[in-house]
Amino acid sequence: MDDRQERFTGLYDRNYRRVLGYALLRAEPGVAEDVASETFLIAWKRLNVLPEHPLPWLLGVARNMLAKQRDSRCQRQALVDRIAALTTAQDHLIWDIAEHVVDRETALAVLAALPEQDLEAMALATWHGLPPEQAAAVMGCSTRTYNVRLHRARKRLGKALHVEIEEGTALAHLRTTRPQFSEET
Amino acid sequence: MSNQRRLPRDGEDMNDRMFADLKPMRLDELTDEAYRRRRSDDLARAFHTDHSLRPSRRLSMSRRPFLFVTAAIGAGLAAAAIVVVPDMVSTSVPGPAASSPSSAQSLSTRNVSARSFLLAAAETVAREPAGSGSYWYTRKRASEPVQNAMTEDGAEFKALHAKFNAKMAELKDKPAELKAAQKEFIDAITKLKEEKLPYKAVVSYTTEHWRAADNDAKDRMNDNQDVKISFATPQEEAKWKEAGSPMLHDDKPETSEMKTMMPVSLDNPSLTLQTVADLPTDKEGLERRLRSLHAESRKKKGSFADDYLPQTGLDLMSAPLTPGTRSALFKVLAEQPNFKSNGQVTDGLGRTGVALTYQSTGPEGKVDFTMTFDPKTADLLEYSFTNVGKSIPEWKVAFEKMGWAEKAGERPQG
Structure with a gap:
């Protein structure tokens, strides 16, 4: 393996799962895997000129590719729908352990009502850990626009959850009727 | 141990933490499994693919x-x-x-x-003289059917939300029924977000793109300009109004600058602003090269003529080819017997052109791919993809201008 191959292998090993994870939340698995593989083939061609932090660039390529898929396998799928499709009992268990103020279904119900672009802004920040300038590069918008989307998403989420908490004796009741697994340390 | 809910000390922190916990565990399992299954093939495929990339230059x-x-x-x-x-x-x-x-x-x-x-x-x-520049500029007007409304602004969404809130209050002492109502709400909202509109609307918007020839320079994009929604008939518009006149497309223009270094053709990662200038200038040589690129593309399982050439030909038509390569590309396309002429047409910007259509069979059935050319200059004026039997193209792009510019933000002369 030469130097170039070694560098590419490192890039692939460090980032493949994150790129596929991003694509899986926008498309069904077959399409998502194809998009991830093609993204890395493009990266191989551009290896010498990749940015110092390649993840935003990789996600941007994947996003662009997903946007250009115009066949029936790529009909719009709401993020919440993809989350629901991938949710298992384990996720409910973890949610309960975390002791959030509302239950998982309520949180999803709140998210369902947010614009998809705002959800993507939150996902890039919290799931991918990208700072605003990098997340903006992925979404193809200015950092200012990205910050507006992120702020709006947080605000709407916060407002919706606040309402749920204020009015949510029902939710509180629901929570307390569920088994609790958490040990406070 | 505590059964008490954590109350937020800071709204944003709480929201982010909650959002983070919504990431399904299954996602990691799927990505791990795919990583193990595809790694060898992906690496081997890359290592067997030419990676020559010329140094950046004017x-x-x-x-x-x-x-x-x-x-x-x-x-x-x-x-x-x-x-x-x-x-x-x-x-x-x-x-x-x-x-x-x-x-x-x-x-x-x-x-x-x-x-x-x-x-x-x-x-x-073939007779056109050489031009040059630091940025490849395109200004295009895209049109596509609106697939989904921006749900959260629609009357139906607001009604669903109001109904859900009422139900929450009503069922506050009935946890099982409350849970069912929540699920029902999520399903209904998701369906609303994903469902097709009961009326036909088309959105058009303009995008300007300066692609840097220098790998170290940033591209600039002025996107989503001059957004217009149109309806095929007054009846369609009336249906939209009945639905509460929901917003159908974000209407705010966006400007961004970044180093994208994207290839000029997604099906051909090796074709960049730098390398397209090196494509063969004779028909036989270009066809050999394109067939070789097809063999290593993600469309290799499809046919060269039906699955690969239309999109790649289009990508190249809107790229800075040399006169020789552009001429050779027209000759390669001329060899395709499936190209039919539609005669004189008027494109979306009101320009007269000559339309050529290539029909191929895609995943959703037959698709008409149409390119419209200026009859005097052979410039590509417009292209579209239309599912056979449908009156509105799935995707239509009119090129208002393309050419070299010296600076990002400056438009080519002429």
């Missing part, structure tokens, strides 16, 4: 306004399907109009085949 290419050609078109070509308005076609083309070539009107009614048009275009573009 690029030059040929572009110039109309040059009236006197190409010699074979006498046997003016047949089959009909194209109108080939002003650039040789005056030696046999036919009634050949007797009065000086008349623009008579030229505009001459009929030739798609193949003749493409070969004449090959002659026209």
Whole structure:
């Protein structure tokens, strides 16, 4: 393996799962895997000129590719729908352990009502850990626009959850009727 | 141990933490499994793919306004399907109009085949002089059917939300029923977000893109400009109003600058602003190269003619090719028997052009891929993809301008 191959292998090993994870939340698995593989083939061609932090660039390529898929396998799928499709009992268990103020279904119900672009802004920040300038590069918008989307998403989420908490004796009741697994340390 | 809920000390922190916990665990399992399964093949595929990438440099290419050609078109070509308005076609083309070539009107009614048009275009573009610049500029107007409304602004969404809130209050002491109501709400909202509109609307918007020839420079994009929604009929618009006139597309323009270094053709990662200038300039050489690129592309399982060439040809048509390569590309396209002519058309910007359609079979059935060319310069004016049987294209793009610019933000002269 030469130097170039070694560098590419490192890039692939460090980032493949994150790129596929991003694509899986926008498309069904077959399409998502194809998009991830093609993204890395493009990266191989551009290896010498990749940015110092390649993840935003990789996600941007994947996003662009997903946007250009115009066949029936790529009909719009709401993020919440993809989350629901991938949710298992384990996720409910973890949610309960975390002791959030509302239950998982309520949180999803709140998210369902947010614009998809705002959800993507939150996902890039919290799931991918990208700072605003990098997340903006992925979404193809200015950092200012990205910050507006992120702020709006947080605000709407916060407002919706606040309402749920204020009015949510029902939710509180629901929570307390569920088994609790958490040990406070 | 505590059964008490954590209350937020900081709203944003709480929201982010909650959002983070919504990430499904299964996602990691799927990505791990795919990583193990695909790693060897993906690496091997990359290592067997040419990775030559020329160092960045100032690029030059040929572009110039109309040059009236006197190409010699074979006498046997003016047949089959009909194209109108080939002003650039040789005056030696046999036919009634050949007797009065000086008349623009008579030229505009001459009929030739798609193949003749493409070969004449090959002659026209081959004679264009070189141009150069630091940024490849395109300004295009895209139109597409609106698939989904921006749900959260619609009356239906607001009604669902109000109903859900009422139900929450009503069922506050009935946890099982409350849970069912929440699920019902999520399903309904998701369905609303994903469902097709009960009326037909088309959104159009303009995008300007400066692609940097220098790998170290940033691209600039002015996107989502001048957004317009249109309806096929007043009845369709009335249905939209009945639905509460929901917003159908974000109407705010966006400007971004970034180093994208994207290839000019997603199906061909090795074709960049730098490398397209090195493509062969003869038909045989270019076709060999394209077939080789097809063999290593993600479309290798599909046919060269139906699955690969239309999209790649289109990508190249809107890229800074040399005059020789552009001419060779027209010749390669002329060899495709499936290209039919639609004759004279008016594009989305009101310009007269000659439309050539290539029908292929995609995952959703037959698709008409149409390219419309300026009859004088052979410039690509517009392209579209339309599912056969549908009246509205799935995707239509009109090129208002393309060419070299010296700076990002500056438009080409002429």
